Amino acid sequence: MHRELIQLDINGERRELAVPPQKVLLDVLREDLGLTGSKRGCDDSSCGACAVLADGVPILACVAIASCYQETRIITVEGLAVAGEPTPIQTAYGEAGGSQCGFCTPGFMIAIHALLQHNPNPSDEEIRETLSSNLCRCTGYMQIYESVRLAMRRMEARSAQPAAVR
Amino acid sequence: MTDSPAKVSGLGRYADDISVPGMLVGKILHSPVPHARIKKIDSSKAEGLPEVKAVATGRDAQRPYGILPIGHDENALATDKVRYIGDNVAAVAATTEEAAERALELIEVEYEPLTAWFDPLEAMKAEEDWIHEGRPHNIEKEYHHEFGNLEEGFSQAAFVQEVRFYAAEVNHAAMEPHSTLAIWQPDARLTVYSSTQVPYYLHRTISDVLEMPMSEVRVIKPMVGGGFGGKSEVIPLEIIAPILAKKAKRPVKITYTREEVFYAHRGRPITLVDLKVGLTREGKISAVAARVVQDGGAYCGYGPVTVLYSGALLGAIYDIHNLKFDGYRVLTNKPACGAMRGHGTVNVRFAFESMLDMLAAAAALDPAEVRRRNLLQAPCVTVNGLRVTSYGLPECIERVVERSGWLEKKGKLPHGRGIGIACSHYVSGAANPIIRSNMPHTTVNMKIDRNAGVTIFTGASEIGQGSDTMQVQIAAEVLGVRPERIKLVAADTDLTPVDLGSYSSRVTFMAGNACLEAAKNMRAQIFEAVAKKFGCIPDELESRDDAVFYRYKPAQRIAFDEAVRCAIDFHGTLVARGTYAPPDESRGGQHKGAGVGPSPSYSYAAQTAEVSVDPETGEVTIHRVVAAHDCGKALNPVTVDGQVIGSVYMGLGQAMQEEMLWHEGRLMNPSLLEYRIPTTLETPQIDSIIVESEDPEGPFGAKEAGEGSLAAAIPAVANAISDAVGVRITSLPLTPEKILEAIREKQKQDREKNAATRSEKRGAR
Numbered sequence: 001m002h003r004e005l006i007q008l009d010i011n012g013e014r015r016e017l018a019v020p021p022q023k024v025l026l027d028v029l030r031e032d033l034g035l036t037g038s039k040r041g042c043d044d045s046s047c048g049a050c051a052v053l054a055d056g057v058p059i060l061a062c063v064a065i066a067s068c069y070q071e072t073r074i075i076t077v078e079g080l081a082v083a084g085e086p087t088p089i090q091t092a093y094g095e096a097g098g099s100q101c102g103f104c105t106p107g108f109m110i111a112i113h114a115l116l117q118h119n120p121n122p123s124d125e126e127i128r129e130t131l132s133s134n135l136c137r138c139t140g141y142m143q144i145y146e147s148v149r150l151a152m153r154r155m156e157a158r159s160a161q162p163a164a165v166r
Numbered sequence: 167m168t169d170s171p172a173k174v175s176g177l178g179r180y181a182d183d184i185s186v187p188g189m190l191v192g193k194i195l196h197s198p199v200p201h202a203r204i205k206k207i208d209s210s211k212a213e214g215l216p217e218v219k220a221v222a223t224g225r226d227a228q229r230p231y232g233i234l235p236i237g238h239d240e241n242a243l244a245t246d247k248v249r250y251i252g253d254n255v256a257a258v259a260a261t262t263e264e265a266a267e268r269a270l271e272l273i274e275v276e277y278e279p280l281t282a283w284f285d286p287l288e289a290m291k292a293e294e295d296w297i298h299e300g301r302p303h304n305i306e307k308e309y310h311h312e313f314g315n316l317e318e319g320f321s322q323a324a325f326v327q328e329v330r331f332y333a334a335e336v337n338h339a340a341m342e343p344h345s346t347l348a349i350w351q352p353d354a355r356l357t358v359y360s361s362t363q364v365p366y367y368l369h370r371t372i373s374d375v376l377e378m379p380m381s382e383v384r385v386i387k388p389m390v391g392g393g394f395g396g397k398s399e400v401i402p403l404e405i406i407a408p409i410l411a412k413k414a415k416r417p418v419k420i421t422y423t424r425e426e427v428f429y430a431h432r433g434r435p436i437t438l439v440d441l442k443v444g445l446t447r448e449g450k451i452s453a454v455a456a457r458v459v460q461d462g463g464a465y466c467g468y469g470p471v472t473v474l475y476s477g478a479l480l481g482a483i484y485d486i487h488n489l490k491f492d493g494y495r496v497l498t499n500k501p502a503c504g505a506m507r508g509h510g511t512v513n514v515r516f517a518f519e520s521m522l523d524m525l526a527a528a529a530a531l532d533p534a535e536v537r538r539r540n541l542l543q544a545p546c547v548t549v550n551g552l553r554v555t556s557y558g559l560p561e562c563i564e565r566v567v568e569r570s571g572w573l574e575k576k577g578k579l580p581h582g583r584g585i586g587i588a589c590s591h592y593v594s595g596a597a598n599p600i601i602r603s604n605m606p607h608t609t610v611n612m613k614i615d616r617n618a619g620v621t622i623f624t625g626a627s628e629i630g631q632g633s634d635t636m637q638v639q640i641a642a643e644v645l646g647v648r649p650e651r652i653k654l655v656a657a658d659t660d661l662t663p664v665d666l667g668s669y670s671s672r673v674t675f676m677a678g679n680a681c682l683e684a685a686k687n688m689r690a691q692i693f694e695a696v697a698k699k700f701g702c703i704p705d706e707l708e709s710r711d712d713a714v715f716y717r718y719k720p721a722q723r724i725a726f727d728e729a730v731r732c733a734i735d736f737h738g739t740l741v742a743r744g745t746y747a748p749p750d751e752s753r754g755g756q757h758k759g760a761g762v763g764p765s766p767s768y769s770y771a772a773q774t775a776e777v778s779v780d781p782e783t784g785e786v787t788i789h790r791v792v793a794a795h796d797c798g799k800a801l802n803p804v805t806v807d808g809q810v811i812g813s814v815y816m817g818l819g820q821a822m823q824e825e826m827l828w829h830e831g832r833l834m835n836p837s838l839l840e841y842r843i844p845t846t847l848e849t850p851q852i853d854s855i856i857v858e859s860e861d862p863e864g865p866f867g868a869k870e871a872g873e874g875s876l877a878a879a880i881p882a883v884a885n886a887i888s889d890a891v892g893v894r895i896t897s898l899p900l901t902p903e904k905i906l907e908a909i910r911e912k913q914k915q916d917r918e919k920n921a922a923t924r925s926e927k928r929g930a931r
Contacts, residue, residue, distance in 0.1 A: 001262075001264075030183075031185075034185075035176075036176070036179070036180075036182075036183035037175070037176020037177065038176070039180070039341075039342070039391070040182070040343070040421075041341045041342065041343065041391075041424070041838070042424045042837065042838040042839070043423050043424045043425060043837055044424070044837045044838065044839045046837065046838045046839040047341065047838050049341060076176065077174075077175065077176030078175065078176045078177065080175075081175065086171075086174065086175070089174075090174040090175065091174075093170060093173075093174050094167055094170025094171065094173075094174060095170075095804075096804065097167075097804040097805065097807065097808040098174075099167065099170055099173040099174065099630075100392070100630035100631065100632075100808055100812065101340070101341065101342065101389075101390065101391045101392035101393075101629060101630025102169070102172070102173030102174075102178060102389065102391065102630060103180065103340075103341040103342040103391025103392060103630075104341045104391075105173045105174055105176075106176045109174060109176070128846045128847065129846075129847075131846045132845045132846045132847045135341065135838060135843060135845060136341070137338075137339055137340055137341050137392055137394070137816070137843060138341075138392055138630050138808075138812050139808055139811065139812050139815070140811040140812045140814060140815025140816075140849060140852055141815070141846050141849050142807075142811045142851075142852055142854075143804070143807065143808050143811065
């Protein structure tokens with residue numbers, strides 16, 4: 001099978017690998033790089049469980065041809081924590097019940113992280129609109145919203161008193 | 167939750183995330199026809215591909231299996247016939263996915279078509295081409311129950327309604343597609359990682375079908391991405407992967423596509439409910455007669471249990487003395503149905519709670535009041551033999567009435583806006599196991615070593631419902647230690663004792679009780695040693711905040727680590743065990759089918775839904791659902807809220823938009839895009855209220871929380887639609903098309919009535 005050499009920037013590491021030209025990013029992450037945090041939940045890019053950040057913007061890795069992302073900084077769910085320190089949404093999620101089975105959680109982590117980076121104080125309606133790109137079958141979404149609001153409160157407190165917790 | 171870090175970091179491993187060296191990809195050839203005899207399978211061309219390491223057909227595993235001992239009618243790969251589009255015909259294991267797919271295309275199968283049956287009522291009339299030879303007229307099972315005196319009951323009624331309700335078929339749509347990795351070990355043993363809710367049943371079935379002793383098979387449940395019943399029986403890939411691994415002598419992983427998940431199915435069946443209920447002038451239910459036909463698909467699966475639940479759980483919610491039930495589980499040439507959240511009860515509850523509102527209207531009673539007038543006097547045993555030990559339904563009703571503003575809203579909102587109420591209930595595990603035996607339903611082991619770390623060994627399966635956290639919390643509470651001190655090893659048949667699985671909401675009640683007993687046994691050993699040291703008796707000790715102390719002088723204390731070392735000096739490594747078996751009194755009556763329905767305890771739920779209906783389009787907007795759930799005792803309130811809200815959410819999906827659309831045995835919407843589970847945009851505000859009735863036998867009073875609220879959501883919305891626009895929809899889902907048609911029909915009838923009144927008046931002049 002024909003393969004081509006590609007270079008990817010994944011979670012701040014430069015990775016070089018030979019893959020078939022049409023291979024999607026999700027399969028490269030899961031099969032070639034062992035980054036199995038991003039999930040495959042559907043056949044038709046409708047569930048959002050595979051979301052990763054491409055230059056800070058969520059994309060669906062299941063329909064992204066890997067070779068097209070060589071000039072892009074890719075962050076997967078495994079790369080969200082900074083120096084091993086979980087992000088506010090990662091800690092809030094566990095406390096407010098955002099995860100049940102957890103299979104959709106990586107996709108939600110990416111979507112919420114991007115939302116809060118872009119807009120640290122979204123309205124309930126903005127949260128709801130943004131997260132409509134991700135499916136969760138367990139929670140009924142209420143505790144996901146609760147987790148986002150908890151993370152927002154923590155982020156606000158931290159930015160108000162930069163020295164305190166950091 | 168104890169497993170949150172694994173989930174939010176993406177580092178937790180689900181079955182498809184696990185890979186091992188030398189692993190092959192398994193793919194399955196599915197039947198393109200709904201009902202046919204297999205004349206010939208030629209796989210020689212596929213076997214000739216260099217990448218292909220094994221090809222399997224029905225010849226490789228001929229022993230039939232099924233989740234129920236009375237329903238061993240499946241083979242993982244067809245042996246003689248295919249019975250639905252999607253049935254499993256052959257499988258290959260190859261070094262790459264592409265090669266495996268190419269190999270499938272090279273397998274030649276010759277079919278001899280048979281008459282296919284798609285409609286359950288037609289299938290019941292069939293005189294030939296029965297789907298299973300031993301099931302004449304395609305009836306898998308039928309049950310006929312009568313309790314009390316129906317004739318007398320209906321004669322006491324001032325209002326009687328008889329209505330046919332219909333519910334479409336729905337799928338669990340758990341976010342994780344099924345996946346199984348089978349590893350053939352050098353010592354000829356087999357290790358299987360699988361996305362299962364029931365590792366123990368899988369263990370048994372693999373051993374049986376592959377004719378290997380159970381001791382040579384190890385089943386490990388990794389993290390599971392949701393089940394809802396869809397992983398609660400053995401799914402073909404769980405047998406096919408081991409067959410291929412055994413043939414190839416290499417590890418084989420099969421992961422279903424989403425389309426394959428829909429065809430593997432085991433979801434909630436198309437259900438016809440012919441319901442007749444009588445209500446006295448005082449608003450008491452005087453008699454209930456239900457005829458239920460379920461379109462079960464091509465194999466037995468849990469079918470007889472599903473249909474029995476639909477009859478049995480007419481009881482144990484309201485005070486009903488005259489009850490008749492006729493249930494039919496019918497086979498058709500479609501994927502097998504099975505257990506889905508609220509197993510068997512949901513569609514009948516939709517019918518019953520809709521009917522109660524219709525009768526309330528006839529009797530000019532408030533729907534909440536009708537429900538109040540039919541409450542049980544618990545503790546009690548119902549007419550169909552169900553023992554009710556705790557009963558928070560009255561409080562659930564009061565709480566939702568209060569929170570929703572029911573009194574100000576019911577019948578008082580402007581046209582197009584309405585509010586509805588409904589109730590539901592569910593078992594806290596089945597009192598009778600699927601495979602009859604005297605074995606406890608669950609055993610939990612516990613160990614403490616010299617480092618004072620506690621390890622729980624449990625067969626209970628965490629599938630996202632909080633099973634692991636619940637057991638850690640119980641052990642921490644009893645031992646008086648921080649939860650961080652406790653590790654949990656779960657659902658690995660080589661390491662953990664038998665637990666029957668995560669289904670029928672049994673885990674908190676049963677594994678929770680077993681864990682409670684194990685922790686108490688462990689504490690007794692520690693107290694015995696400390697009592698000797700303190701010169702007191704164990705009863706005088708308490709354990710809290712990582713210390714053991716003398717109750718009457720708390721300053722006399724030792725740290726938990728030290729207490730453990732004292733005990734280890736006596737006993738060596740500390741081990742303890744706890745078990746749970748439901749009490750005999752909870753096991754139900756003696757009639758045929760009495761085994762299904764009895765539970766050691768029942769949960770209760772009441773809900774209100776407030777909606778707007780656009781009379782021009784029939785479109786419904788749900789504004790808010792208020793859901794009260796009696797879970798006995800909330801061991802973890804965040805988890806209970808999450809389970810209740812999640813149940814309501816899934817109920818709303820079934821109520822409003824989910825439906826598996828069939829055309830001659832072919833599924834027309836086998837993808838998440840087309841099947842459309844609700845996104846955030848279709849999900850209304852859902853408020854959860856926890857009611858605690860403190861069950862006398864539950865662990866710390868706890869009982870079911872994960873399923874019971876689902877069923878009430880559907881009729882609550884149907885009743886709200888009726889309140890909003892005055893039409894009664896008796897068919898699920900409650901689509902705009904059906905609502906609009908009913909509105910137009912009502913307008914037509916209103917016009918005719920008005921015209922008749924006018925002409926009468928003219929006649930009178």
